[in-house]
Amino acid sequence: MSAVPHDAAAQAARRPLPETLLAALRTRFGERCSTTEAVRLQHGRDESPFPVTPPDAVVFCESSDEVAAVVRLAGEHRVPVIPYGTGSSLEGHLLAVQGGLSVDVSRLTRILRIDADDLTATVEAGVTREQLNAELRSLGLFFPVDPGANASLGGMAATRASGTNAVRYGTMRENVLALTVVTGRGELVHTGTRARKSAAGYDLTRLFVGSEGTLGVITELTVRLVPLPEAVSAAVCHFPDVASAVRTTIQTIQLGVPIARCELLDVNAVRAVNRQSGLALREAPMLLMEFHGSPAGVKEQAETVQAIAAELGGEDFEWADTPEERSRLWAARHRAYFAGLQQHPGTRSVTTDTCVPISRLAEIVEASVADAEASGLPYYIVGHVGDGNFHLAYLVRDGDAAERATAEAMSERMVRRAIAMEGTCSGEHGIGLHKMAFLEEEAGAGGIALMRAIKQALDPFQILNPGKIFRN
Amino acid sequence: MSAVPHDAAAQAARRPLPETLLAALRTRFGERCSTTEAVRLQHGRDESPFPVTPPDAVVFCESSDEVAAVVRLAGEHRVPVIPYGTGSSLEGHLLAVQGGLSVDVSRLTRILRIDADDLTATVEAGVTREQLNAELRSLGLFFPVDPGANASLGGMAATRASGTNAVRYGTMRENVLALTVVTGRGELVHTGTRARKSAAGYDLTRLFVGSEGTLGVITELTVRLVPLPEAVSAAVCHFPDVASAVRTTIQTIQLGVPIARCELLDVNAVRAVNRQSGLALREAPMLLMEFHGSPAGVKEQAETVQAIAAELGGEDFEWADTPEERSRLWAARHRAYFAGLQQHPGTRSVTTDTCVPISRLAEIVEASVADAEASGLPYYIVGHVGDGNFHLAYLVRDGDAAERATAEAMSERMVRRAIAMEGTCSGEHGIGLHKMAFLEEEAGAGGIALMRAIKQALDPFQILNPGKIFRN
Numbered sequence: 001m002s003a004v005p006h007d008a009a010a011q012a013a014r015r016p017l018p019e020t021l022l023a024a025l026r027t028r029f030g031e032r033c034s035t036t037e038a039v040r041l042q043h044g045r046d047e048s049p050f051p052v053t054p055p056d057a058v059v060f061c062e063s064s065d066e067v068a069a070v071v072r073l074a075g076e077h078r079v080p081v082i083p084y085g086t087g088s089s090l091e092g093h094l095l096a097v098q099g100g101l102s103v104d105v106s107r108l109t110r111i112l113r114i115d116a117d118d119l120t121a122t123v124e125a126g127v128t129r130e131q132l133n134a135e136l137r138s139l140g141l142f143f144p145v146d147p148g149a150n151a152s153l154g155g156m157a158a159t160r161a162s163g164t165n166a167v168r169y170g171t172m173r174e175n176v177l178a179l180t181v182v183t184g185r186g187e188l189v190h191t192g193t194r195a196r197k198s199a200a201g202y203d204l205t206r207l208f209v210g211s212e213g214t215l216g217v218i219t220e221l222t223v224r225l226v227p228l229p230e231a232v233s234a235a236v237c238h239f240p241d242v243a244s245a246v247r248t249t250i251q252t253i254q255l256g257v258p259i260a261r262c263e264l265l266d267v268n269a270v271r272a273v274n275r276q277s278g279l280a281l282r283e284a285p286m287l288l289m290e291f292h293g294s295p296a297g298v299k300e301q302a303e304t305v306q307a308i309a310a311e312l313g314g315e316d317f318e319w320a321d322t323p324e325e326r327s328r329l330w331a332a333r334h335r336a337y338f339a340g341l342q343q344h345p346g347t348r349s350v351t352t353d354t355c356v357p358i359s360r361l362a363e364i365v366e367a368s369v370a371d372a373e374a375s376g377l378p379y380y381i382v383g384h385v386g387d388g389n390f391h392l393a394y395l396v397r398d399g400d401a402a403e404r405a406t407a408e409a410m411s412e413r414m415v416r417r418a419i420a421m422e423g424t425c426s427g428e429h430g431i432g433l434h435k436m437a438f439l440e441e442e443a444g445a446g447g448i449a450l451m452r453a454i455k456q457a458l459d460p461f462q463i464l465n466p467g468k469i470f471r472n
Numbered sequence: 473m474s475a476v477p478h479d480a481a482a483q484a485a486r487r488p489l490p491e492t493l494l495a496a497l498r499t500r501f502g503e504r505c506s507t508t509e510a511v512r513l514q515h516g517r518d519e520s521p522f523p524v525t526p527p528d529a530v531v532f533c534e535s536s537d538e539v540a541a542v543v544r545l546a547g548e549h550r551v552p553v554i555p556y557g558t559g560s561s562l563e564g565h566l567l568a569v570q571g572g573l574s575v576d577v578s579r580l581t582r583i584l585r586i587d588a589d590d591l592t593a594t595v596e597a598g599v600t601r602e603q604l605n606a607e608l609r610s611l612g613l614f615f616p617v618d619p620g621a622n623a624s625l626g627g628m629a630a631t632r633a634s635g636t637n638a639v640r641y642g643t644m645r646e647n648v649l650a651l652t653v654v655t656g657r658g659e660l661v662h663t664g665t666r667a668r669k670s671a672a673g674y675d676l677t678r679l680f681v682g683s684e685g686t687l688g689v690i691t692e693l694t695v696r697l698v699p700l701p702e703a704v705s706a707a708v709c710h711f712p713d714v715a716s717a718v719r720t721t722i723q724t725i726q727l728g729v730p731i732a733r734c735e736l737l738d739v740n741a742v743r744a745v746n747r748q749s750g751l752a753l754r755e756a757p758m759l760l761m762e763f764h765g766s767p768a769g770v771k772e773q774a775e776t777v778q779a780i781a782a783e784l785g786g787e788d789f790e791w792a793d794t795p796e797e798r799s800r801l802w803a804a805r806h807r808a809y810f811a812g813l814q815q816h817p818g819t820r821s822v823t824t825d826t827c828v829p830i831s832r833l834a835e836i837v838e839a840s841v842a843d844a845e846a847s848g849l850p851y852y853i854v855g856h857v858g859d860g861n862f863h864l865a866y867l868v869r870d871g872d873a874a875e876r877a878t879a880e881a882m883s884e885r886m887v888r889r890a891i892a893m894e895g896t897c898s899g900e901h902g903i904g905l906h907k908m909a910f911l912e913e914e915a916g917a918g919g920i921a922l923m924r925a926i927k928q929a930l931d932p933f934q935i936l937n938p939g940k941i942f943r944n
Contacts, residue, residue: 115829115831116726117722117726117829117830117831118829118830118831118832119725119726119830120829159671160670160671160675161671162669162671166669170646171669171671173669173675173678174642174646183918183922187918188918189916189918189919189921189922190916190918190919191915191919193891193894193895193896193914194829194894194895195827195828195829195859195860195861195890195894195895195896195899196827196829196830196859196860196861197634197638197643197645197827197859197861197896197899197900198632198827198896198898198899199631199632199633199634199643199682199825199896199898199899199900199901199902199903200896200897200898200902200903200907200910200911200914200915201682201903201911201914201915201919201923201941201942202679202682202683202687202922202923202926202941203632203645203675203678203679203681203682204915204919204922204923206645206675206678206679207674207675207678207679207926209675210671210673210674210675211674215674226728227726227727227728229728250589253591254589254591254699255699256698256699256701293769294769294772296768296769296772297765297766297768297769297772300766300768300769353671355667355668355669355670356667357587357589357590357592357666357667357668358589358590358591358668359587359589359590360590387667387668387669388667388668389667389668389669418667419665422665422666422667423665423666423667424665424667424669424670424671424672425672426670426671426672427667427669427670427671428669428671429671430671430672431671431672431673435672438672439672439673442665442672442673443663443672443673443676444661444662446655446659446660446661446662447661447662447663447673447676449661450655450661450674450676450930451673451674451676453929453930454674454679454926454929454930456929457925457926457928457929458922458925458926469673469674470673
């Protein structure tokens with residue numbers, strides 16, 4: 001099946017790790033270079049439905065220089081290098097499909113600088129978004145990109161992650177100012193500056209953001225921060241069907257309302273989070289919204305959206321004004337992924353991630369719901385609908401090839417629809433292993449040729465996370 | 473002088489255009505392929521202080537396919553290709569330092585689509601921002617990037633332009649969604665989609681944005697649009713000195729006020745625009761601001777900034793509430809460049825373009841003013857200070873090598889300061905010929921090596937605007 005290019009033949013052809021390389025790594029890293037099965041297995045999987053595909057060794061790095069040293073050694077031996085943060089990829093980014101070394105950066109956890117006056121922070125790649133936000137709270141600031149999972153910022157940059165706040169604050173594309181990257185030759189390079197904008201040369205920062213470890217290993221990043229808004233208000237609104245909720249979102253965006261979060265949950269997702277988080281949300285399609293601004297501004301925004309929703313059959317807003325209520329709701333939303341899986345024990349999730357021009361969102365959601373209903377598989381929908389991005393997750397029994405094939409076929413139909421609507425096969429999860437065939441359709445032969453040329457130029461030994469984004 | 477690499481030797485070594493190439497171009501383009509001196513001279517200069525350096529021929533293209541045909545022919549003959557839009561570059565981007573063809577895209581003026589429901593427009597590269605905004609007005613939308621000059625959108629993308637609105641709406645980096653580009657092999661490639669965000673593969677769009685014609689020729693672009701705000705208010709506020717105006721800006725940004733425009737003019741700039749535009753602004757340093765939002769939101773923003781300004785010695789705001797008053801003020805601001813030149817007939821401008829982290833802005837502006845005063849040269853300052861970006865323009869007598877050298881030396885000091893402050897040598901004008909040495913300092917050998925590798929990969933015949941961004 002073209003969408004699932006996990007290649008058993010490539011696996012079988014893996015070379016064992018050269019002994020001299022392993023000896024050099026052990027000399028330098030001691031016990032931080034591990035070949036134990038448990039460690040390798042843990043680093044050979046992520047949240048994707050692919051079979052575990054372990055690396056030959058895992059090196060736990062503690063600095064940019066150590067990462068550079070590993071990449072240099074790997075280059076000398078032409079051995080693949082796969083950066084590993086928290087393992088929360090949904091698309092198979094971390095699987096060692098050609099063997100090699102997993103470079104674990106989760107110990108690079110230093111927050112190097114917070115420049116509150118400039119609204120920037122510089123952190124090591126293993127710092128997670130929750131760690132950074134905990135540090136920022138007392139300063140009245142926050143880092144606005146929130147993919148749900150407590151991912152590492154390095155991983156979020158590598159996959160061009162976004163999430164619930166992106167409709168207002170942008171994605172990692174907009175919020176990364178500068179990077180320290182280990183190149184394919186094992187050299188440390190700094191991209192960007194701490195200035196808010198620049199027209200100085202090629203935009204290397206944004207080339208590495210979203211490159212999924214295939215052009216370099218991100219070891220440090222400087223990100224933009226945002227002052228905590230004076231007023232925050234969250235509300236839920238229930239709708240008779242998914243389409244009305246989506247239409248409310250479309251009109252909100254078209255009117256330019258600066259809504260901070262606008263999340264869709266279908267009835268299946270609401271049911272799952274109710275069970276998992278002990279909530280009593282009405283089991284109907286709903287929008288979970290958040291408004292940021294001055295007290296008057298928040299009120300104005302909410303009134304506008306309420307008026308739109310009312311016209312489209314939305315029920316009255318239920319407000320969550322205290323920080324505790326809001327946290328509870330957002331925590332539940334962030335657990336939707338695991339809540340969905342728990343509803344159907346023994347399943348894994350085949351998750352779609354299309355993003356379309358906002359005017360086409362209702363159409364693609366409705367068509368996808370019809371497909372999902374017809375498939376007979378359990379599924380749920382959550383979506384960052386303010387961006388035109390939503391996830392339909394099919395829950396397939398682990399190891400059930402027929403269910404998996406059905407889900408992948410449905411996913412493929414949805415991606416084709418999104419591309420036909422001038423949208424994208426991936427709004428925020430990246431390509432990884434899972435969407436390589438889709439990227440070929442979306443970018444076309446010309447676009448893929450340019451990407452390959454860049455890959456070849458920046459990864460001369462072809463060791464950086466090979467076999468991801470496009471086949472090599 | 474390192475900052476002025478205009479190379480007489482390279483000029484002398486220019487090969488004449490191969491006769492077979494010229495014949496092929498004449499066959500295909502007829503009179504739209506011109507070698508007349510007037511046309512060549514007009515295409516061999518821009519608003520930079522460099523001597524006119526004409527191409528060998530100018531080809532007036534009328535479609536993406538025609539551009540592709542020229543690039544293919546140029547590739548066969550290894551002849552340079554320089555894209556030309558409106559000629560408003562300030563950094564020498566358009567000069568034919570290695571001879572070759574100027575590919576004039578100013579006739580690619582079709583607005584291909586406006587998708588009001590998606591807040592996007594797709595245009596040909598020669599469409600100017602004023603043309604697009606005129607078309608959008610009746611739809612209640614606007615395109616928010618405004619560099620002052622009525623530049624072509626293709627040129628604005630190629631130089632990663634920004635301008636007065638960037639503090640709120642971002643630069644071309646944030647506002648270009650998709651491109652059609654002619655590659656170095658003369659192939660048409662589409663990058664990006666009309667979705668608001670994407671995590672699908674390398675960010676080719678942002679690689680071409682800011683590549684100054686050295687990686688491909690942009691022929692079409694899809695840009696983001698913004699709903700016209702419900703309320704708009706503009707105000708001027710005068711300050712005892714430049715530093716107080718800058719400090720007001722810094723605090724405004726640090727508080728997260730979503731100000732739409734925040735422009736500094738020093739006393740020299742105010743004097744120049746008064747003379748040129750028949751205004752009667754008080755001749756003191758001033759901020760020219762604009763607020764967008766709901767009526768209540770605009771009022772809140774303005775009150776916050778007024779309170780900050782008052783504490784720092786700013787005079788009362790003077791409001792410009794009618795569209796006519798606002799247009800008059802902004803038109804005057806946009807004419808500051810020519811107004812400055814007109815104050816000193818026979819001069820050309822050596823313009824700096826540093827951008828620093830906002831907390832360092834007052835310090836660099838003060839140091840730069842001290843340098844400028846000591847230089848004895850006429851100068852003026854305008855700045856998009858909300859971004860940390862400002863321009864100090866030295867007015868040097870055309871052909872006066874000593875004045876030019878003084879100005880370039882001052883410019884060099886300022887860039888060194890900006891880089892030391894973790895800022896950039898170019899906030900929005902690009903590198904062109906003028907800032908190649910500065911880019912080397914800013915990006916470092918490692919960064920330049922990556923850029924060169926990308927250039928080599930995407931421009932295999934080394935024909936795309938050679939000798940710009942970095943020496944080749």
